[in-house]
Amino acid sequence: METHDKILTIPLEGVHSEHCALIVDDVLAKTEGVLSHKVELNNHQAKIDVDSKQFKLGQLTKNIRDLGYDVTTVKKSFPVEGMTCASCAVSVESILSFEEGVISSSVNYANATATVEYVPGIAKLENFKKAIQSIGYDLIIGESENQEAEIEERQNEQFTLLKKRTIAAALFTLPVFVIGMFFMEMPYANWIMWAFSTPVLFWFGKNFFINAWKQAKHRKANMDTLVALSTGIAYLFSVFNTLNPDFWYSRGLHAHVYFEAATVVVTFILLGKVLEERAKGNTASAIKKLMGLQPKTVTRLNQEGNQEEVKISNVVLGDVLLAKPGEKIAVDGKVISGTSFVDESMISGEPVPIAKSVDDSVFAGTINQKGSLQYTAEKIGAETLLSQIIQMVQNAQGSKAPVQKLVDKIAGIFVPIVLVISLLTLLAWIILGGENGLTHGLLTMVAVLVIACPCALGLATPTAIMVGVGKGAEKGILIKDAESLELAQKIDTVIFDKTGTLTEGKPSVVASLWKEENKKNAAVLFSIEQQSEHPLAEAVVKNYSGVTPLLVSDFESMTGFGVKAKVEGQSYFVGNKRLLDENNIATDGYYTEFIAKHSELAHTLLYFSDSDKVLAVIAVADQIKESSIEAIAQLKEQGIEVIMLTGDNEQTAASVAKTVGLNRYKAGILPEDKLSFVKTLQSEGKVVAMVGDGINDSAALAQANVSIAMGKGSDIAMDVAHMTIISSDLLKVPQAIKLSRQTVATIKQNLFWAFIYNIIGIPIAAGILYPINGFLLNPMIAGAAMAMSSVSVVSNSLRLKFKKLQ
Structure with missing residues (x-):
């Protein structure tokens, strides 16, 4: 029996003990295609001998990850050149997925990128490139300082060439169309049309035939196959009839030619490609705007303090x-x-x-x-916030929504199905069509091949995702992947953390009542609190920062009470009520109403006094964000239940909940309680969004169906979250959900029209209406319809840009 042995070195993460090594060893033993194996704990790797026909690296990686360990991989996006339809993207994705060392691959037709996760050391980028080139496309794997600019320049060159070919094809097609439609009986009409149509098909439209041949060599088919077959058959049939008209005349039939159909189809499809490429360029405008924000040079001050202009890469x-x-x-x-x-x-x-x-x-x-x-x-470089935003937006735009997986499957079998339908159409006409059965059969077969459009299907989802993610980025809403953008529209419950999310996350002075407010008293308070490290003191200092500080002596901090100090020989106290009681300082009725009001609101009260009397009472609180009340109101209007979770006490939680308009909240809970609460809601069938900013929110964020982090919060919260609100403005939360709803609605519209177009168009092209009213679809009209279907889908996606989120 033939074997296909290969020794692979798998880098491992998280395997730090003999126990871990034994667990991974057991996984390797149970993995199909692994002939022998050894886990090298010191080198954090596993060496395995595999049967390359049976072994699947992706499955092994999944098994290891399911146990809490990992395989060291690299996830990278590469530009793909030469794709013309969704079937092309499926072909590229399939070829890459079978390359050695590849864990997973995903190809986005709309932005012409392939995202590949692979194991470095096993996978070779050169092999990726060769494999893709073998089926008629190209993969850009090299990196340079100006790679983005170089790729854009090459795309512009290709777009310019496409426009020139389209214009030239139109100029050559015009006389063929005029003669074919109005002057068929003029002398040498067929010969003139033959002469003009030949360069249209085999020069201006040569890429259709070249790409179709490359696909055929690998037993694959795409849109180029449909175009090459349809126009090629029409052309060859017309050439035969031009050279041998007597073949038909001797049988009492007319020797029809369809040069005009072949040339018009090529021209219309080229025109459709021009319009499609222009529209697709607009869907990526958000990324271009973000990239345009990066300056190329900067003014640097050298050690002598002199200014010098340097490239940004030299910083x-x-x-x-x-x-x-x-x-x-x-x-x-x-x-x-x-x-x-x-x-x-x-x-x-x-x-x-x-x-x-x-x-x-x-x-x-x-x-x-x-x-x-x-x-x-x-x-600097990739570490800046802007670079990270660009990378996140690119990743999100290149990711696939769950609905796209179904579309990809359909696109993968679409062209072969159309080929079968076209052959059945020809046979049906030959058998049932009478004396004109062959000519009508050829005409309808060409129309079926031309009108079928996998492009519209392939563009329906990714173009909407690209526009939606880009619009989010422009509004300060970073979306990590397409799946979360699609899922957000199903949210029916939003959980807010309190501190740092609904509130500012730091105490500030919200009100004060002075019995005798003057510059000196304010300066005394400021000067004493400036000596303290307590967060409440920081709030006071910030509030009275405009005064001139005084000299403070005998400063003493009393834990649990407050502080005391002397200014200009006079003793002063700043702290809670217990501090006043300890020093026998009474609070008179002047402050009673103020104290009662802010105690009810759960504000912290600071008392400022001298040795005899209270000079001021100051209310300090973690202020509620200006956007909190309106954001919660908007979510409620959208029919979403809103809940607040906090580790703070019941009185404070109740006060905040009442202020922002919430009926449901939970106080005094720990991080693990937040996680359990999310799980409980999910067990009830709720689609839960968690909005938080801190490390203590990260577990609940990870558990939620959609997690939203505040941009001014902790890094770990943002790493876990599916979406990040850069400005921490809570009004962005209902906007994000509305954006999701708009994007998913657009995807559904696009898919509806793409499917309906093919469901209705293909039977009409096959001649289903002929027995009813004698109508046969002209291939020229079919070509125009096919071209416009893709353009209409992309244009519908672009409408997202102009929809309001407020």
Whole structure:
């Protein structure tokens, strides 16, 4: 028996003990196609001898991941050139999935990219490229500093060439069409049409035939196959009738030619490709806008303090950079000198410029307004927020929604089915069509081949996803993948964390009542609190930062009470009611109403007094975000139940819930309780969205059907989340759900029209109406309809850009 042995080295992650190694060893033993194996704990790898005919690396990887370990892989996107329809994308995806070392592959026809997850060391990119080239396409695997620009330039060149070929084809087609439709009886009509149609098919339309042949060599078929067969058959039939008209005349039949049908079909399909490519370019406009935010050069200050203009690629961490008025911030950094306002709308979606001064963070791609800023480079290249946003948007636009999997299966068998239908159409006409059966059969077979359009099916979902994800990015809503965008429209329950999500996440002064407010008393309070490290003191300092500080002596912090100190020889106290009681300082009736009101609202009360009397009572609270109340109201209008979870006490939770308009909340719960609560709702059949910002929310975020993180929250929350609201504006949450609903509605519209077009168009092209009213669809009309079907689907997706989310 023939064997196909191959030794592979599988890099492992998370295998740190003999126990782990034994578990992985057991997985290897049970994996089909593994002939022998050894887990090398020191090298964190497994060496396996496999039967390459039976072994599936993807299945082994899944088995290892199911146990909580991992195989070290790389996930990368590559531009694909030469795809002309959804069947092409299926072919490329299939070829890549069988390459050695590949875990999974996904090809997006709309943005012409292949995303491949592979094991480095086993997989070879050169082999990917050769495999794709063998079926008539190309994979761009090389990387250069200006790769994006180079690819765009090449695409522009190809688009320009396509336009030139389309114009030339139209000029040559025009006389063929005029003669074929109006002057068939003129001398040498067939010979003139033959002369003009030959370059249309075999020069301007040569790619259809070249690509069809490459597909045929691998027993595959795509849209090029349909076009090449339909126009080629019409052309050859016409040539035969031009050279041998007596063959038909001797049988009492007319020697019809269909040069005009063949040339018009080629021209219309080329025109459709021009319109489709232009429309597809518009679907990726969000990415182009984001990429356009990245400056190419930046002003750097050298060690002598002199300015020098350098390429952005030459900036290193710690460099001091200068942003002049009107210039873009080059990298992520921290301001060390200057003040200005920075327009961050392109990243956060917020229109109001943000004031920046020393120690404030600035982000690549944002625009400095009036002042000059000096800042140090803290994140460069792929580490900047803008680069990460671009990468996330690209990944999301390249990902596939669940509905696309069904469409891909249909696209994969679509062309072979159409070929069978066209042959059956020809046979039916020959058998049942009488004396004109063969000519009518050829005509209808050509019409069936021409009108069938896998392109519309292939573009229906990805174009809508690309526009939806791009629109989200422009509005400050980062969507991680197409699946979450599709699922969000089903959300019926939204859970909000309280601190940092519904609230600002840091205490601030919300109200104060002074018995005798003057500059000196305010300065005393500010000066004492400036000495304290307590978060409540920080809120007071921020609130009274405009005063001139005074000299403080004998400062003493009393845990659980507050602080006391002397200013200008006078003793002062700042703290809670217990601090006053300890020092026998009474609170008179002047403050009673204020204290009662803010106690009911669960605000923290700070008392400021001298040795004899209370000077002021200050209410401090974690303020509710301005957008919280309106966001919750909008979600309720959409028919969504809203719940708040918090680890805070019952009184505070009740106060916040009442303020934002919530009837349902849970207080005093731990992170694991949040996770359990999400699971409970899901067990009741709810589709749950979790909105949070902190590490304590990460488990619940991971469990939720759709997780939404606040951009100003923790990195781990954003890593886990399916969506990220960059600005932390909660109004983006109902907008994200509305965007999902709009996108899914567009996908459904696109798929409906794509399916209906083929379901109705193919039978009409086959001549189903002929017995009823004598109607036969002209292949020229079929070609125009096919071209416009793809354009209409992409145009419908582009309508998403102009729909309102508010």
